[in-house]
Amino acid sequence: MVQLNDNYLKLKAGYLFPEIGRRVKVFCEANPEAARRVIRCGIGDVTEPLPPAVIAAMHHAVDEMAARETFRGYGPEQGYEFLRHAIAQNDYRDRGIDVADDEIFVSDGSKCDCGNILDILGAGNRLGITDPVYPVYVDTNVMAGHTGEADANGTYEGIHYLPCDAGNGFVPDVPAEALDVVYLCFPNNPTGATATRAQLEAWVAYALKNKSLLLFDAAYEAYISEPGVPHSIYEIPGARDCAIEFRSFSKNGGFTGTRCGFTVVPKTLLASTASGECKPLHPLWNRRMSTKFNGVSYIVQRGAEAVYSPEGKAQVRALIDHYMGNAAILRTAAREAGLPVFGGVNAPYIWVGTPRGLTSWELFDEMLTRANVVITPGSGFGAKGEGYFRISAFNSRENVEEVARRIRTL
Numbered sequence: 546m547v548q549l550n551d552n553y554l555k556l557k558a559g560y561l562f563p564e565i566g567r568r569v570k571v572f573c574e575a576n577p578e579a580a581r582r583v584i585r586c587g588i589g590d591v592t593e594p595l596p597p598a599v600i601a602a603m604h605h606a607v608d609e610m611a612a613r614e615t616f617r618g619y620g621p622e623q624g625y626e627f628l629r630h631a632i633a634q635n636d637y638r639d640r641g642i643d644v645a646d647d648e649i650f651v652s653d654g655s656k657c658d659c660g661n662i663l664d665i666l667g668a669g670n671r672l673g674i675t676d677p678v679y680p681v682y683v684d685t686n687v688m689a690g691h692t693g694e695a696d697a698n699g700t701y702e703g704i705h706y707l708p709c710d711a712g713n714g715f716v717p718d719v720p721a722e723a724l725d726v727v728y729l730c731f732p733n734n735p736t737g738a739t740a741t742r743a744q745l746e747a748w749v750a751y752a753l754k755n756k757s758l759l760l761f762d763a764a765y766e767a768y769i770s771e772p773g774v775p776h777s778i779y780e781i782p783g784a785r786d787c788a789i790e791f792r793s794f795s796k797n798g799g800f801t802g803t804r805c806g807f808t809v810v811p812k813t814l815l816a817s818t819a820s821g822e823c824k825p826l827h828p829l830w831n832r833r834m835s836t837k838f839n840g841v842s843y844i845v846q847r848g849a850e851a852v853y854s855p856e857g858k859a860q861v862r863a864l865i866d867h868y869m870g871n872a873a874i875l876r877t878a879a880r881e882a883g884l885p886v887f888g889g890v891n892a893p894y895i896w897v898g899t900p901r902g903l904t905s906w907e908l909f910d911e912m913l914t915r916a917n918v919v920i921t922p923g924s925g926f927g928a929k930g931e932g933y934f935r936i937s938a939f940n941s942r943e944n945v946e947e948v949a950r951r952i953r954t955l
Contacts, residue, residue, distance in 0.1 A: 552690045557699045561680050561925035562588050565909075572913055582917040584944050586875075586937045589734065589894065591799045593867060593941075595848070596860035599798060602851035606844040617843040622834045624651025624807065628846045631853045632807055636792070642779045648811055648827065650834055651841050651849075655764050655791040655806040660685035662760065662789065662808070664837070665829040667819070670725035675717045676706040677735055677923060677930030679762070682728045698928045708929050709736065715887065715896070716740050719747050723755040729778075730762040732769060735926045735935040736896040737888015739774045745781050752787035758816065759788040764806075767797035767865055769891045785811040789826070796893065796939075797861050798852045805841050805849045868893045871945040872938035878949035879936070893938040896923075905934050916951040 565587050573580035594600075609615035623629070629649040637644035652658050659681050668691055674682050683701065686692055693702025700706065705724055707717035715738035717729075729748065731740045740748075752759050761778040769776055778788045793806035800806075810830045815823045841849075851857045872889040879886045885898035899908040905922035912918045912934075921937070923930030938945065 550688070550690075552688050555687050555692065555694055555701070556684060557695050561921070564925070565919065565921065568909070569913065569919055579914075579917050583913075583919065584917065584940070584948055585919040586940060586945075586948055587919040587921045587935075589796070589937045589939055591796065591801050591864075591868075591939050593799060593864055595799050595803070596852070596857055596864065598851045598854050598857035598860055599848040602854075603844050603848040606847040610844065620840045620843055620846070622838050622840045623647070623831065624649065624841065625843065625846050628850050629807075631850050635853045637777065637779065637809075640776070640780075642777055643785065644779060644809055645812070648809055650808045650810060650830060651846060652806050652808060652834075652838070653804040653841055654795060655762060655793040655808070656681055658791050658806065658808045659760070659762060660688075661833070661837075662830070663689045663691070664833050665826060666726060666758075666816070671705065671723070672703065673705045673707055673717075673720065673724035673727035675709050675728065675730070675733075676928060677709060677926035677933070678728065679730055679734045680926065682730075682760075683927070699924075700928055706927070706929075709733075709738070710929060711885070711887070714738055716744050719751045724757055725755075726758050726760060727752070728760045728762070730764075731775075732765040732892035733888075734762075734765065734892070735894055735921065735923070735930065736933075737890070737892035737894040738896075739769065739771070739891045742773065742775050742781070745775055745778060745784075749778070749781045749784050749787060753783050756817075757787060758814075759784070761788050761790045763790055764793040765796055765892050766792065767861065768869065768893055770869065771891055774891060779809070779811075785813050787814070789814065794849050794852060797865060798849065798857075799864060800845070800849070803845050803848065805845050867942070868938045871940060871942065874942075874945050874949050875936050875938060875952075878952045882952050882955070889938065895936040895938065897934055897936060899923075899932055899934060905931055908934050912955070916948075916955045918948050918951055 629646045632649050633644050633646045695701045709715040709717050715736040766776040778784045790809040794800040810827045812827045814826045816826050875895050876886050876889040879897045887896040889895040905924040909922040912920050921935040923933030
C-alpha cells in the first residue's frame with residue numbers, strides 16, 4: 546500500500562488560520578443575527594484595492610497578451626529581468642546595499658519561499674526558531690522531517706526555541722549554544738516588534754562565528770517608520786555571508802490575492818556538504834526554482850514593477866499610512882481598555898495581553914461571542930504567545946473605529 550509522509554501526522558491540530566475560520570463559521574451559522582456584525586481582525590489580509598499604478602500596468606500587460614507580437618509564454622523561473630532589476634535597484638542599491646539583480650528570485654510569495662528554502666538545506670541542522678513565531682517556520686520543518694514529536698504545549702523536539710517576551714522587547718537574545726539555522730522576522734509577525742541595528746549586528750556576528758544561516762523574513766519592512774531601524778539584514782556588514790532575506794509585495798502593494806514576493810540569496814553564501822566541503826547556496830536555489838517552479842505570471846510581475854514607479858511609490862505609501870492609522874486607533878483603544886499593548890508602530894499588528902487571566906483561545910471566544918470581533922489567539926504562534934492576542938490593522942477605517950468602540954465597551 547502507498548505510504549504517506551508520517552511527518553504530517555506530527556502537526557498539532559489544524560493550521561492556525563483555518564482553525565480560526567472554522568470557529569467563526571460555526572459561530573456565524575449558529576448566530577445569523579450576530580454574523581452580520583462580525584468584523585475580522587484576525588488573519589493579516591489586506592482590504593484596500595491594488596494601487597492604481599499597479600492596475601494600469603496589469604491592464605497594459607493583459608493587452609500585450611492579446612497580441613501575437615507582444616504575447617508572453619513561459620517566462621524565466623527566477624523572474625523577469627525588468628522586475629529583478631527594479632527590486633535590486635530600489636530596495637537595495639539605492640539604499641547603499643550591495644545586491645545584484647541575479648541574486649533576486651521572484652516567487653509567488655514569501656510564505657512559500659520560507660517553506661521551500663528547506664529543499665536546499667539538510668535534515669540534520671540545529672534549528673533556532675523564535676517563540677512566539679509565524680507558524681509556517683515551525684510547521685514546514687515538521688513536514689520536512691526536521692523535528693521530533695510535539696509535547697502537550699505544542700513544543701517540538703529538535704527545535705531550539707528562542708523566547709520572546711516583554712522583558713526582551715520580543716527580540717530574541719543570542720543563544721550561548723551554536724545553532725545552524727535561525728529564523729528571524731522583523732518587523733515581527735505576530736508581535737510587531739523591531740530589532741535595533743545593534744541587535745541585528747549581534748545576530749550577524751553570532752552567525753559568522755558559528756557558520757550559521759539566518760533566514761530573515763522582512764515582509765513588513767515597508768511599515769518601518771522610526772528612523773534608525775534597519776529595513777534589511779544586509780544593512781549589517783557581513784550579512785551577505787550568513788543570511789537569506791525574504792520579502793513580499795503582499796502587505797505593501799496589496800498583492801495577497803495576486804501573489805508576488807522575492808527571496809535574496811547572495812552568491813557569497815556558503816553551506817557545508819555532508820563531507821564538510823563548502824558549497825554556494827545560490828546555484829542550488831536557482832536549480833530548485835528552475836526545476837519546481839514555472840515563474841510568476843508576466844501580468845503580475847509588470848504590476849509589481851509598477852510599485853517602484855513614482856506614482857506607485859506614492860500610492861503604496863498612502864496604503865501603508867492608512868493601515869498604520871488603523872493601528873494607532875486600535876492601540877489607543879486597547880490601552881484605554883486597560884490592556885498591555887505592544888507593536889503597532891512599525892508594523893500593522895497590535896500585540897495585546899489578555900485580561901482577567903483568560904487564555905488566548907478563551908479571549909478569542911469572548912471577543913467573537915460578545916463583541917463579534919475576530920482576533921488571533923497568541924497561543925497559535927507558540928507557547929510563549931499564551932496570554933496575548935494579535936489584532937490586525939488590515940481593514941477599512943470604518944470597521945477599525947467600530948472595533949475600537951467595541952473593545953472599549955468590552
